[in-house]
Amino acid sequence: MGFDFSTIPLWKAVADEFPVNERLCYLNHAAVAPLSKRASAAMRWLAEDNLLYGSLHYDLWLDTYDGIRTAAAALINSTPEEIAIVKNTSEGVATVQMGLDWRAGDKVVAFREEFPANYYPWKLLEGKGVRVEWCSIYDSLQRIDEACAGARLLAVSFVNYLTGYRVDLKGIGEICRRHGTFFFVDAIQGLGAFPLDVRECGIDALSSDGHKWLLGPEGCGLLYVRQERQDEIFPVEFGWTNVAKYADYSSRDMTLRPDAGRYECGTLNTVGCFGLRAALDLVVEVGVDRIAPVVQALGDQIAHGVTRLGCELAAPRTTECGAGIVSFRHPDVDSRLVVSQLKDVGIIAAPRQGWVRTAPHYHVPPEGVDRLLERVRGILP
Numbered sequence: 001m002g003f004d005f006s007t008i009p010l011w012k013a014v015a016d017e018f019p020v021n022e023r024l025c026y027l028n029h030a031a032v033a034p035l036s037k038r039a040s041a042a043m044r045w046l047a048e049d050n051l052l053y054g055s056l057h058y059d060l061w062l063d064t065y066d067g068i069r070t071a072a073a074a075l076i077n078s079t080p081e082e083i084a085i086v087k088n089t090s091e092g093v094a095t096v097q098m099g100l101d102w103r104a105g106d107k108v109v110a111f112r113e114e115f116p117a118n119y120y121p122w123k124l125l126e127g128k129g130v131r132v133e134w135c136s137i138y139d140s141l142q143r144i145d146e147a148c149a150g151a152r153l154l155a156v157s158f159v160n161y162l163t164g165y166r167v168d169l170k171g172i173g174e175i176c177r178r179h180g181t182f183f184f185v186d187a188i189q190g191l192g193a194f195p196l197d198v199r200e201c202g203i204d205a206l207s208s209d210g211h212k213w214l215l216g217p218e219g220c221g222l223l224y225v226r227q228e229r230q231d232e233i234f235p236v237e238f239g240w241t242n243v244a245k246y247a248d249y250s251s252r253d254m255t256l257r258p259d260a261g262r263y264e265c266g267t268l269n270t271v272g273c274f275g276l277r278a279a280l281d282l283v284v285e286v287g288v289d290r291i292a293p294v295v296q297a298l299g300d301q302i303a304h305g306v307t308r309l310g311c312e313l314a315a316p317r318t319t320e321c322g323a324g325i326v327s328f329r330h331p332d333v334d335s336r337l338v339v340s341q342l343k344d345v346g347i348i349a350a351p352r353q354g355w356v357r358t359a360p361h362y363h364v365p366p367e368g369v370d371r372l373l374e375r376v377r378g379i380l381p
Helices: 037-053 058-076 089-099 120-128 141-148 169-179 227-232 270-286 288-308 335-344 366-379
Strands: 083-086 107-111 131-135 153-157 182-186 205-209 221-225 326-329 350-352 355-358
Touching: 037 270, 058 083, 058 221, 058 270, 083 089, 089 120, 089 182, 089 205, 089 221, 107 120, 107 141, 120 131, 131 141, 141 169, 153 169, 169 182, 221 227, 270 288, 288 326, 288 366, 335 350, 335 355, 335 366
Parallel strands: 107 131, 107 153, 153 182, 182 205
Antiparallel strands: 083 221, 205 221, 326 355, 350 355
């Protein structure tokens, strides 16, 4: 399918892919996003084909796995050999954390505001004698530079799950490069919505699930590991497909695969892979360079609207640090009540730690945000 991007707004160009907009004003992409038609159809096709033919068309399964690696590589400017297919972001984080050979006295730089998936694994290292220096995502690059002195690894999220604050990956990457610090990124809240170039940013490893801004299914995600760093991360979760000769069942040669496939332990989530490949292909076809300004504009529309209504934003928002997530609250109204009343009229947001978290994607019509603001105006005192 080809899209007409020349004469109509982006959301209109892709409207047929997202029937959810006929039923809901969906502002919850930071939780679980709706599927596109093509992602849903791809999974239905695989389920029906397996029902009728079993694994007769296994060659198409293998092609789908390769298609994920190719599309993901195009999205982040890596190579397919640097992409592994994982269950979720947490598995990617754990693969890196558990696979590195930690020693007492090593130092990690991590951030206090992280989602637990990118907090707990690094916190656990303190039990091995690793020193974790906790920074804030709002710290200056100078402060992060100071923290990185002598650090073996820095782990940060591209976009904060609660406030929507988008960090300066390029600036942090330059700091890590100068200090020889391994640079790990949890990309789940930004990948698919904003450009991310692992080469330009000097990222050594990155993990993301597919069910948020990539508009894919749950339980199927990506792990990128720079080719030059793969020998440093041993696949602790070890099964038959980690090895180079995995197709030879009689072999007992445990030499690892020469690419990121070494981190894939056994049979993959094939139904999910069909959905994820279709979702990635859609992102690549539409283009993140087109998507990002639309997501930014929708977020700005919400931020400006709710502040005019007397609400507080969870984080400052600028062109440089804004993202798709906008969280707000009013001092006199319980945010859970706001979310509940929005849901009653088909506007889907999320209550998060006392905030109303909204997260519109590029397929959401701007009129949906107008509906949100009008309803919030009616809820507030």
